[in-house]
Amino acid sequence: MNTRNPLHAAGTALLAGVLALAATPALATDIYFRSFSTAAAMGPPADDYGAKLASITDLTLGPAGRVNFVKLPGIPAIPSQFKGDIVAAVGAGAAGGGFDAAYNSGSELNKTWGFLFNSGVPFGPGFDEYLGFLFGKSVDDGQRSGLELLQSILDLNNRNVVVLPIVGNAEQLSGYFYEPIGEAPGRAGIGLEGLCQRNWTLRYLPPGEYTLNRACDDLVARGVIPQKNLKFIAPIPGGGSLVDAVKLGYLQGFEFATPLDDVSSLFNTADNPGTVGVRYVHFPGWQQQFLITWMIVNKQVWNSLNTAQQTLAYSVARDHVLASYGENMRQQGAALRYILEVNRYDADPNNDLVLVKWPRKDQDLMIKSTIAMLNDRVYDATLPATDRRDYKTVLEALRKYVAASDIYWDDRKVDSKIRFEGWVNESGETWQPRFPK
Structure with a gap:
């Protein structure tokens, strides 16, 4: 009987293949990167990628071949000569006054089309479906992947960077507001019509901001509401507390991220969204059904790695997208429970966080x-013509991929409401505990 461990065999094959790729001597390399977030499911996983890559390159190539992505302290400002363009800063490299690498939101890859590689399309593909586009041979009739398409666009525009997707994140919550959009216990929902007419300023990132703005404009154009009063602010990476902004009257609502990220960034001081009044927390995360974040590497720095090191950097990146997604997904339920219970026992029912669903008609x-x-x-003249060309290329590639797959996606999933319904173990413990409303 063959008792050889298949995982060990696969690992041995990978090791042999990587060693065969090392055609030139490996040199240990530390690549210093600028991060953009300290939120639990976004910032720390980037550090984990660096540690994982260092461990695997050390194991397979020896200490002399180790590659380690090392985070610069804090969140350094993008030097002014790059006008806020992190890709330009990395393209210049540290030697040119920028950064050798940066871990960043995919939206920052390009202001026009970057969101398509970051959080996708509102109401569009979920995480697993999007992975088929990113890593599968989804473009040009099976000739290349979405990742290869992205790199080709950056190369076409002489951006002088290589991009690696390294962290996956789950669906976001979709807004902390003063009033509920849908029905809540003891409160009627204001609906999309009411939201658009509220004299509120929101922090609501693109593309969700684009959708809300357009939806409000459409309601005005059709005569459903007399005018739109809702406004949005442009986010400043690393800037200020959203909770403090509400407390000081600058904001009347916001979306941030997943429950896990929200606990780490919104519920980490004496005040939280409930105590400052924006206690209605909304779902589903229609505006962002996943998040994929990226390591951007200066091309000269990347080319200083040998083929084996580059191959492992790509392989570990792909692995870490899945591993980080799994690790943060396992914590989301406990994080949401914490949010909904954090103010429940302080004898002030007016600051309790309440979970509210966007009405289906508004969706x-x-x-x-x-x-x-x-x-x-595609035709927005306020956007650069070259970026609009590239946007159209990516959007059409994604459309064709979705069109080919939609027949399977439409009906493949079990209704979430009936999963684990009534399941108990032999001791009568439920799989699906009920949260008090």
């Missing part, structure tokens, strides 16, 4: 607005 309206926004963006 339907926003789907239509999303489609119109995506299509109209």
Whole structure:
């Protein structure tokens, strides 16, 4: 009988293949990168990628071949000569006054089309579906992947960077507001019509901001509401507390990230969204059904690695997208429970966090607005013509991929409401505990 461990065999094969790729002597390399977030499911996993890559390159190539991505302290400002463009800063490299690498939101890859490689499309593919586009041979009739398409666009525009997707994150919550959009215990929902007419300023990142803005404009154009009063602020990476901004009257609502990230960044001081009044927390995460974040590497720095080191950097990056997604996914339930219970026992029911669902009819309206926004963006003269060309290329590649797969996606999933329904173990313990409403 063959008792050889298949995982050991696969690892041995990988090691042999990597060693065979090392055609030139390996040199230990530390690559210093600028991060963009300290939030639990976004910032720390980038550090984990660096540690994992260092461990695996050390194991397979020896200490002399180790590659280690090392985070620069804090969140250094992008030098002014790059005008806020992190890709330009990395393209210049540390020697040119920028950074040798940066871990960043995919939206920062390009202001026009970067969101398509970051959080995708509102109401669009989920995480597993999007992985088929990113890593599968989804583009040009099976000739290349979405990742290869992205790199080709950056190369076409002489951006002088190599990009690696390294962290995966789950669905976000979709807004902390003063009033509920949908029905809440003892409160009628204001709906999308009410939201658009509120004299509120929101921090709501693109592309969700684009969809909400377009949906409000559509309601005005159709005469459903007399005017739009809702406004948005431009986010400043690393800047200020959203909770303090509400407390000081600068904001009347915001979305941030997943429950795990929100606990680490919004519930880490004496005040939290509930205590400052924005206690209605909304779902589903229609605006961002996943998050994929990226390591951007200066091309000269990348080319200083040998083929084996580059191959392992890519392989560990792909592995870490899945591993980081799994690790943060396992913590989301406990994090959401914490959010909903954090103020429950302080004898002030007016600051309790309440989970609210966006009404289905409003979701339907926003789907239509999303489609119109995506299509109209191709012709938006306020955006650079080259970026609009590239946006159209990516959007069409994604459309074709979705069109080919939708027949399977539509009906493949079990209704979430009936999963684990009534399941108990032999001691009568439930799989699906009920949270008090």
